[in-house]
Structure formats: C-alpha cells, structure tokens
Amino acid sequence: MIAPLTYAVVGLAIVLCAVAVYYAVRDKLVDDRLLAVAALLELGLLIQLVTGLLGMGRIEDPTEKATFVAYLVTLPVIPVGAALLTIKEKSRWAMGSLAVGGFAVAVMAARLLQIWNLYG
Numbered sequence: 001m002i003a004p005l006t007y008a009v010v011g012l013a014i015v016l017c018a019v020a021v022y023y024a025v026r027d028k029l030v031d032d033r034l035l036a037v038a039a040l041l042e043l044g045l046l047i048q049l050v051t052g053l054l055g056m057g058r059i060e061d062p063t064e065k066a067t068f069v070a071y072l073v074t075l076p077v078i079p080v081g082a083a084l085l086t087i088k089e090k091s092r093w094a095m096g097s098l099a100v101g102g103f104a105v106a107v108m109a110a111r112l113l114q115i116w117n118l119y120g
Helices: 003-026 032-054 062-074 077-089 092-118
Strands: none
Touching (some): 003 092, 032 092
C-alpha cells in the first residue's frame, strides 16, 4: 500500500461526501464535476487494489488478511454503484446515497492503511 495514495483516496472520498451532501441540501442533480471526483476516486481505488494484492503476503494473521482482501475488492465497487444510482435516480436521496458511499470509502480505505501498517 502506498500511504500518500491512501491519504489521497480518503481525501477524495471526503470531498465526494461533502459535495454530495451540499447538492442534496440544495436539491441539485449530479453534474460532471461530481462524476469526475468519483472517477478520480475510482482510479485511486483501482491502483490501491493492484498494489494491495501484490503486497498482501506481508500480512500474517489470516483474519486480518481476509478483512484486507475483502476491503480491497469491495472498495472499487462502491463509487461505481453509488454514481450509477445517482445518475439513474435523479433525486435528493440519490445524492444522499453518493454521500454515504463516499463516507464508506473513506472509512474502509483508512482501515486498509491501518491493517497494512500493523505488518509493515
């Protein structure tokens, strides 16, 4: 895992969450800028997936390894699913789901780094 990449992923996820909450409060629909943030987040998560899978041999505890791999594989699905739902739904609640997705990505990415640092 690359710590600066993880910090960037967490930062982008928090930005995505904050902007989606702002859009939900203002009752605005998704636009290209918000989707660009989700796309950048997805790119970072895919890089993190490859890096994490290549180096997961460092993690010795089988429970932590299972959690690590589950988070790595699940994380790239969240922004895509939330963005597709937001595009399809076109409501305030769709922005809420994008905000929750951004928050979930931030928490899970931080936990990935925590697990990685235990064995580094």
